[in-house]
Amino acid sequence: MASLAAWYREHGRHDLPWRLTTDRWAVLVSEVMLHQTQVSRVLEAWPGFIGRYPTPPTMAAVAPGEVIRAWGTLGYPRRARALWEAARVVSERGWPDDLSELPGVGRYTAAAVAAQADGADAPGVEANIRRVVERIAGRQLGDAAAEALSIEVGRPLRGRDRLLALMDVGALLCRPRAPKCDACPLSARCKTRGVLPDDGRRRQPRYEGSFRQRRGRVLAALRSGPQGLSDLDADALRSLEADGLAVITGTTARLP
Ligand code: SF4
Numbered sequence: 001m002a003s004l005a006a007w008y009r010e011h012g013r014h015d016l017p018w019r020l021t022t023d024r025w026a027v028l029v030s031e032v033m034l035h036q037t038q039v040s041r042v043l044e045a046w047p048g049f050i051g052r053y054p055t056p057p058t059m060a061a062v063a064p065g066e067v068i069r070a071w072g073t074l075g076y077p078r079r080a081r082a083l084w085e086a087a088r089v090v091s092e093r094g095w096p097d098d099l100s101e102l103p104g105v106g107r108y109t110a111a112a113v114a115a116q117a118d119g120a121d122a123p124g125v126e127a128n129i130r131r132v133v134e135r136i137a138g139r140q141l142g143d144a145a146a147e148a149l150s151i152e153v154g155r156p157l158r159g160r161d162r163l164l165a166l167m168d169v170g171a172l173l174c175r176p177r178a179p180k181c182d183a184c185p186l187s188a189r190c191k192t193r194g195v196l197p198d199d200g201r202r203r204q205p206r207y208e209g210s211f212r213q214r215r216g217r218v219l220a221a222l223r224s225g226p227q228g229l230s231d232l233d234a235d236a237l238r239s240l241e242a243d244g245l246a247v248i249t250g251t252t253a254r255l256p
Helices: 005-013 024-034 039-052 056-058 063-069 077-093 106-119 127-137 143-154 159-173 209-221 234-242
Strands: 247-248 250-254
Touching: 005 159, 024 039, 024 077, 024 106, 039 063, 056 077, 063 077, 063 209, 106 159, 127 143, 127 159, 127 250, 143 159, 209 250, 234 247
Parallel strands: none
Antiparallel strands: 247 250
16 A cells, blocks of 8 residues: 555645645635635636735725625635635734634634645644544544644655645545545554544535525625615624625615
8 A cells, every 4th residue: 555645646636726836825715715615616716716816915905895706606705704804914914923813714724824835844634634534543533633643644744745645635535425445545544444433513504495595695695786675684684794794784785
């Protein structure tokens, strides 16, 4: 069986466009998009979005509603609002030493950007890597334990290569259903070989009929221009307003 490093050299997704840059902002935008959205959809959206907002100042210069509109139908539009807020912070004060101080940037995203853009040996655990290390361990792991195991099973890879190699094992082999354990470079030390620990805690709720869907409908209407309040789902609109994704003035609502 090939080592993780050899497997990654041969099979890694080296051509993903955001992997061809080490620009912090471009990597941050890709990570924010990839969180909760499939790679195929990010492949369609990222080039145009980063072409439109290639730097934090270019995004900070426009109204948040414009960024939300440019986000299109990628879903979870709070991410677009948070990116705009992060762009403002970076434009005004520069990049913080601890990237998790930026709006919308959590523990994983901070580590992933530091590893990919700054060459830091920061361990990051997103959904794919978590699935890999939890299947290897045969149990659910807290953040620190999952990061520690990712370092251990990733050796001798470090930083960016370790992060991307484990992510690719998760995305290409250690799939949620029917993992390809026979081809997995980590199979020798895997406790479960695909028999899952209970991962129900992270199952995504259904979209159809959900409140998310109702919010999505209102946001789609606002993207086309201001709307009368009587035409909109009031609960969903209030929730969007609370998230900074809609502004209500008198009897109309619009993007911020
Ligand atoms: S052996 Fe199978 S379950 Fe274990 S990490 Fe590899 S693909 Fe996942």
